[in-house]
Amino acid sequence: MSSRSHKLFEAAKRRIPGGVNSPVRAFRSVGGEPFFVESANGARIRNVDGKEYLDYVGTWGPAILGHAPQPVIEAVREAAGRGLSFGIPNPLEVEMAETICRLVPSVEKVRMVNSGTEATMSCVRLARGFTGRDRIVKFEGCYHGHVDSLLVKAGSGALTHGQPDSAGVPGALAELTITIPFNDLDAVRAVFAREGRGIAAVIVEPVPANAGLYLPEPGFHEGLRAVCDEYGALLIFDEVMTGFRVAAGGYQELCGVRPDLTAMGKVIGGGLPVGAFGGRADIMDQLSPDGPVYQAGTLSGNPLAMAAGLAQLREMERRDGWRTLENLGAAFEAAMREIITDLPLTFQRIGSMFCLYFTPEPVRNLAEAQRSDREAFNRYFHACLTDGVYFAPSQFEAGFLSLAHTAADLEKTAEIARKALRV
Ligand SMILES: *Cc1c(COP(=O)(O)O)cnc(C)c1O
Numbered sequence: 001m002s003s004r005s006h007k008l009f010e011a012a013k014r015r016i017p018g019g020v021n022s023p024v025r026a027f028r029s030v031g032g033e034p035f036f037v038e039s040a041n042g043a044r045i046r047n048v049d050g051k052e053y054l055d056y057v058g059t060w061g062p063a064i065l066g067h068a069p070q071p072v073i074e075a076v077r078e079a080a081g082r083g084l085s086f087g088i089p090n091p092l093e094v095e096m097a098e099t100i101c102r103l104v105p106s107v108e109k110v111r112m113v114n115s116g117t118e119a120t121m122s123c124v125r126l127a128r129g130f131t132g133r134d135r136i137v138k139f140e141g142c143y144h145g146h147v148d149s150l151l152v153k154a155g156s157g158a159l160t161h162g163q164p165d166s167a168g169v170p171g172a173l174a175e176l177t178i179t180i181p182f183n184d185l186d187a188v189r190a191v192f193a194r195e196g197r198g199i200a201a202v203i204v205e206p207v208p209a210n211a212g213l214y215l216p217e218p219g220f221h222e223g224l225r226a227v228c229d230e231y232g233a234l235l236i237f238d239e240v241m242t243g244f245r246v247a248a249g250g251y252q253e254l255c256g257v258r259p260d261l262t263a264m265g266k267v268i269g270g271g272l273p274v275g276a277f278g279g280r281a282d283i284m285d286q287l288s289p290d291g292p293v294y295q296a297g298t299l300s301g302n303p304l305a306m307a308a309g310l311a312q313l314r315e316m317e318r319r320d321g322w323r324t325l326e327n328l329g330a331a332f333e334a335a336m337r338e339i340i341t342d343l344p345l346t347f348q349r350i351g352s353m354f355c356l357y358f359t360p361e362p363v364r365n366l367a368e369a370q371r372s373d374r375e376a377f378n379r380y381f382h383a384c385l386t387d388g389v390y391f392a393p394s395q396f397e398a399g400f401l402s403l404a405h406t407a408a409d410l411e412k413t414a415e416i417a418r419k420a421l422r423v
Pocket of ligand 1: 144210241
């Protein structure tokens with residue numbers, strides 16, 4: 001192979017660990033090599049060798065309007081003309097905070113950061129500072145960024161590469177993290193009965209999307225809310241993926257459960273590096289400079305990032321994007337279900353997020369996700385890629401639709417998937 005992608009990857013591997021700046025991009029689990037991107041527009045991404053793909057990764061979630069949407073590009077251009085970073089308040093930060101508080105039901109105050117990892121890390125510190133307790137409960141297969149306390153039985157790249165428990169996390173710290181199977185409320189109650197007064201918070205992806213995609217069973221989040229209330233622990237929803245994606249107000253708008261803190265990211269950055277965390281005002285007021293919990297960021301509230309995120313959210317609201325995405329998602333689901341009727345596969349979806357598991361049984365937690373036939377997934381992935389459809393290069397990642405995907409794109413994709421599954 002002497003493609004430009006191959007040459008770039010060879011050069012990258014000499015100077016970047018594994019040749020990538022985030023592990024899942026290395027294509028290790030599916031085999032082969034990643035392609036390097038020249039440009040992306042709408043639902044399509046073009047590699048440096050001129051091949052075009054229909055893209056279902058959407059930069060892992062942020063590209064909800066598709067790639068390079070005009071209103072976002074223009075907002076960034078306009079903001080850039082006024083300066084790239086100030087390190088002192090700018091008006092866009094206020095507009096962003098007001099927008100988030102208006103859209104997300106439980107968020108009374110919010111602080112901007114630069115990644116989802118920073119958002120969850122700050123939630124954990126704040127929960128510990130607020131409650132004066134150290135223990136954290138998380139769920140197997142949930143991924144909350146590469147935070148020390150949360151890289152325990154983690155999903156996403158950590159799971160894909162067989163390192164759900166990372167080296168370099170001190171045992172003393174990992175011991176403070178208790179992991180429980182998702183959807184297992186009895187296990188949650190048992191853990192709280194044993195050590196509930198030492199638990200600062202339960203952190204959960206309300207719809208886990210970093211071990212494929214599976215849904216909470218009815219009553220699960222209500223149960224978490226009740227247990228947290230009973231023991232004085234905080235409930236943290238990590239809506240970095242689901243926030244502004246499954247609904248304007250994230251999954252909490254759909255399920256009606258009010259978390260104490262919410263971590264956000266991805267879609268609110270419009271493709272720029274952004275995260276945010278917010279929630280109850282009395283908890284958020286524990287942050288410095290008002291309170292004793294320290295948290296800061298040189299580039300936090302960056303004007304370009306705020307402009308991009310605001311433009312993306314405005315466009316989603318103006319076009320009632322979430323309704324369109326639900327319709328697109330339902331159409332895609334119907335097409336995929338038709339294709340797999342006589343195959344031992346399971347298709348799961350919420351709104352514009354989906355996953356095809358290579359197991360006939362429904363998937364409700366990590367253990368069930370791991371029953372998926374990874375070899376079959378890898379063959380499917382490569383067959384689709386060859387035919388110009390780019391799904392995430394791991395069984396343990398979700399797929400994403402955007403407003404740029406047309407009905408025709410989805411039909412074409414379903415045909416390619418049908419062929420790939422017969423190989
Ligand atoms: C992507 C993701 C994160 C981490 O966000 P980064 O911006 O990659 O640091 C945290 N939680 C969830 C649920 C995510 O999907």
